[in-house]
Amino acid sequence: xxxxxxxxxxxxxxxxxxxxxxxxxxxxxxxxxxxxxxxxxxxxxxxxxxxxxxxxxxxxxxxxxxxxxxxxxxxxxxxxxxxxxxxxxxxxxxxxxxxxxxxxxxxxxxxxxxxxxxxxxxxxxxxxxxxxxxxxxxxxxxxxxxxxxxxxxxxxxxxxxxxxxxxxxxxxxxxxxxxxxxxxxxxxxxxxxxxxxxxxxxxxxxxxxxxxxxxxxxxxxxxxxxxxxxxxxxxxxxxxxxxxxxxxxxxxxxxxxxxxxxxxxxxxxxxxxxxxxxxxxxxxxxxxxxxxxxxxxxxxxxxxxxxxxxxxxxxxxxxxxxxxxxxxxxxxxxxxxxxxxxxxxxxxxxx
Amino acid sequence: xxxxxxxxxxxxxxxxxxxxxxxxxxxxxxxxxxxxxxxxxxxxxxxxxxxxxxxxxxxxxxxxxxxxxxxxxxxxxxxxxxxxxxxxxxxxxxxxxxxxxxxxxxxxxxxxxxxxxxxxxxxxxxxxxxxxxxxxxxxxxxxxxxxxxxxxxxxxxxxxxxxxxxxxxxxxxxxxxxxxxxxxxxxxxxxxxxxxxxxxxxxxxxxxxxxxxxxxxxxxxxxxxxxxxxxxxxxxxxxxxxxxxxxxxxxxxxxxxxxxxxxxxxxxxxxxxxxxxxxxxxxxxxxxxxxxxxxxxxxxxxxxxxxxxxxxxxxxxxxxxxxxxxxxxxxxxxxxxxxxxxxxxxxxxxxxxxxxxxxxxxxxxxxxxxxxxxxxxxxxxxxxxxxxxxxxxxxxxxxxxxxxxxxxxxxxxxxxxxxxxxxxxx
Numbered sequence: 001x002x003x004x005x006x007x008x009x010x011x012x013x014x015x016x017x018x019x020x021x022x023x024x025x026x027x028x029x030x031x032x033x034x035x036x037x038x039x040x041x042x043x044x045x046x047x048x049x050x051x052x053x054x055x056x057x058x059x060x061x062x063x064x065x066x067x068x069x070x071x072x073x074x075x076x077x078x079x080x081x082x083x084x085x086x087x088x089x090x091x092x093x094x095x096x097x098x099x100x101x102x103x104x105x106x107x108x109x110x111x112x113x114x115x116x117x118x119x120x121x122x123x124x125x126x127x128x129x130x131x132x133x134x135x136x137x138x139x140x141x142x143x144x145x146x147x148x149x150x151x152x153x154x155x156x157x158x159x160x161x162x163x164x165x166x167x168x169x170x171x172x173x174x175x176x177x178x179x180x181x182x183x184x185x186x187x188x189x190x191x192x193x194x195x196x197x198x199x200x201x202x203x204x205x206x207x208x209x210x211x212x213x214x215x216x217x218x219x220x221x222x223x224x225x226x227x228x229x230x231x232x233x234x235x236x237x238x239x240x241x242x243x244x245x246x247x248x249x250x251x252x253x254x255x256x257x258x259x260x261x262x263x264x265x266x267x268x269x270x271x272x273x274x275x276x277x278x279x280x281x282x283x284x285x286x287x288x289x290x291x292x293x294x295x296x297x298x299x300x301x302x303x304x305x306x307x308x309x310x311x312x313x314x315x316x317x318x319x320x321x322x323x324x325x326x327x328x329x330x331x332x333x334x335x336x337x338x339x340x341x342x343x344x345x346x347x348x349x350x351x
Numbered sequence: 352x353x354x355x356x357x358x359x360x361x362x363x364x365x366x367x368x369x370x371x372x373x374x375x376x377x378x379x380x381x382x383x384x385x386x387x388x389x390x391x392x393x394x395x396x397x398x399x400x401x402x403x404x405x406x407x408x409x410x411x412x413x414x415x416x417x418x419x420x421x422x423x424x425x426x427x428x429x430x431x432x433x434x435x436x437x438x439x440x441x442x443x444x445x446x447x448x449x450x451x452x453x454x455x456x457x458x459x460x461x462x463x464x465x466x467x468x469x470x471x472x473x474x475x476x477x478x479x480x481x482x483x484x485x486x487x488x489x490x491x492x493x494x495x496x497x498x499x500x501x502x503x504x505x506x507x508x509x510x511x512x513x514x515x516x517x518x519x520x521x522x523x524x525x526x527x528x529x530x531x532x533x534x535x536x537x538x539x540x541x542x543x544x545x546x547x548x549x550x551x552x553x554x555x556x557x558x559x560x561x562x563x564x565x566x567x568x569x570x571x572x573x574x575x576x577x578x579x580x581x582x583x584x585x586x587x588x589x590x591x592x593x594x595x596x597x598x599x600x601x602x603x604x605x606x607x608x609x610x611x612x613x614x615x616x617x618x619x620x621x622x623x624x625x626x627x628x629x630x631x632x633x634x635x636x637x638x639x640x641x642x643x644x645x646x647x648x649x650x651x652x653x654x655x656x657x658x659x660x661x662x663x664x665x666x667x668x669x670x671x672x673x674x675x676x677x678x679x680x681x682x683x684x685x686x687x688x689x690x691x692x693x694x695x696x697x698x699x700x701x702x703x704x705x706x707x708x709x710x711x712x713x714x715x716x717x718x719x720x721x722x723x724x725x726x727x728x729x730x731x732x733x734x735x736x737x738x739x740x741x742x743x744x745x746x747x748x749x750x751x752x753x754x755x756x757x758x759x760x761x762x763x764x765x766x767x768x769x770x771x772x773x774x775x776x777x
Contacts, residue, residue, distance in 0.1 A: 057505045057506065058494070058504075058505055060504050060505070060506055060507075061502070061504055065504075086505065088485075089481050089485050089506075089630060089631065178739055178743075205669070205672070206739060206743075207669070208743060209739065209740055209743040209744075212743075214631060214634040214635075217629055217630065217631040217632055217634065218632065218634060219624065219625035219626075219629060219632065220395060220396065220621065220624045220625060220632075221396075221665075221669055223395075223624070224392040224395065224396070224666060224669045224670060225669050225670070227388065227392070227670075228383075228388060228392075228669070228670040228671070231388055243506070243507065243629045243632075246625060246626075246627070246629075247624075247625065250626070270502070271501060271502030271509065271510065272502075272510045272626070
């Protein structure tokens, strides 16, 4: 009897262990490495560029894909050998990815997304001979280059476009997560709107607090927040909310109003035809330009320790014109852009 | 208390709540407290939580703790997205149900057949869900596939081809929209009632109707049929059930698979709202559903109330940060009612012996309630706009408080979480 019970217990325990192991495997495959190209031999002199994606990884139609476009350009134009890795869905293995690339002899190595800030710093200290770059985060070690974007300047133009186009004198902003990065979008947008009409009403809503990144992945919440703004009379809502922006577009389509996309040209990347037509324009963030220029500069012998800001001057940010809905106010936008580039207008980066 | 008495208490409670909401809206001036938009949003946010909670209810009533709901929900979202973009909404519904049921089956095999600790198996499924779906996405949605052409990525599926049908109540919330007109007059009570009704009936997803109907259906099956009695007996005392010839293993299997299917259905609903699968869109709703079920004392009605509370708080928070401050007033009035009740009971109580033993604790409670009321009222008067950090956590704090108050009288199924082996008497 005792033996029987023991064997049952053993079976139960083993089954539990197997289940856990299977779960761990699942996590691994999920988070694992998606190598597109195996490094072909360690030939001296070839440029080997490693890139680690942010959560979302390759194929997000936005931020990460833009970074990949820059990497691919380096491959074709600079003859670089490239490798890119995606983190686990919770992003817990960012540091491991960087070390993996460093151990495989990649130099330079690029981390995409502000969340890489700390991991890049640690890895850069462990591998002082390798050059690193991090998108959306400042340089924090002598061999790290910070690739920053003047989101507030691009958002300023989006604000100008929204205020000019909004007949009701009421616009809105939906931010995904209330952190310093997204606040830059808000600050620029608000400044741009106020530059056109100082008494215009601006609704601002963030979906989740700082640290809770689910706000970038909650289309339902984006929809609820934008719905409220449209019901209150807003004409145009600008979002900086990642995948939650989809909900903003849906709300705009339901209310027969307009929305402004973010990061990439969303009128092209969003495939639903009923949603495409509500996207008046998108605030472009040219991560591809940033990544490519960094690789090019590295080839030219540039060293890290500094930040490079991609702003309106170098077209690191800007507005998309797909759909032609802002063509009629092009003069106004160009004038605003020129004022910013010339330094006549300083766009705030904090709301 | 008789059944009729209970029913009356519930009715009176709802009426008082409505009156309070209406009053708070009038005093604070935030129309969003009872607007149709808020209640539509509340319904939208409450349904997935409620479905996850229903899933938990089925499993736990049969004696299997199911903290794997989140993982099963994730499976539901992925399969709904995958089937939905190819074959439409109905296929999405079926695939999501099956995906969730698959997670449930796994949980049943581990816990019922192999006697694995329920928590361990549940945690494993919570890890497995996101892992498996990410793997499937990487295989099926990678660059160059047809799905990627249609808009898929590693973290999202293409949009589902035919959105589920939506319904409205004719005349009242559609067409002439009588309720909508009544709402916009902002009359005391009448407009509030109209707003709530319109929010719950205007342009509602068919799946919402289905989900709401599942509540009475669950009650009927579990509490009014022989099958339900057997299922609950498996959760209360499986050895007694076994001695009466009930196949407890089979019952538990059925219950846990249904539980997974319900969680999967919650996932399907999320996909319907976003029109596509987005990685991480469940955002812990499986766990909140579990909390709603515990709050509801392992009963469908209470569970629905818990889900509604959470959905409402979240919806209001998303729509109007300012309106959240009026919860202070709401809380203060609630405490006032509580105080009034206590005082009345104290005055009416005719048994001095009991008074002595109970007295000290009761007086402390009343004093605390009175102090809380004053503080809340003062906060409402002085605080204009809450810092955003507080607004974000309101739904969670509110749920926590209510759970705290309610959990004093909760009773879980007696053999919940016990590893049952046939033939081993306890």
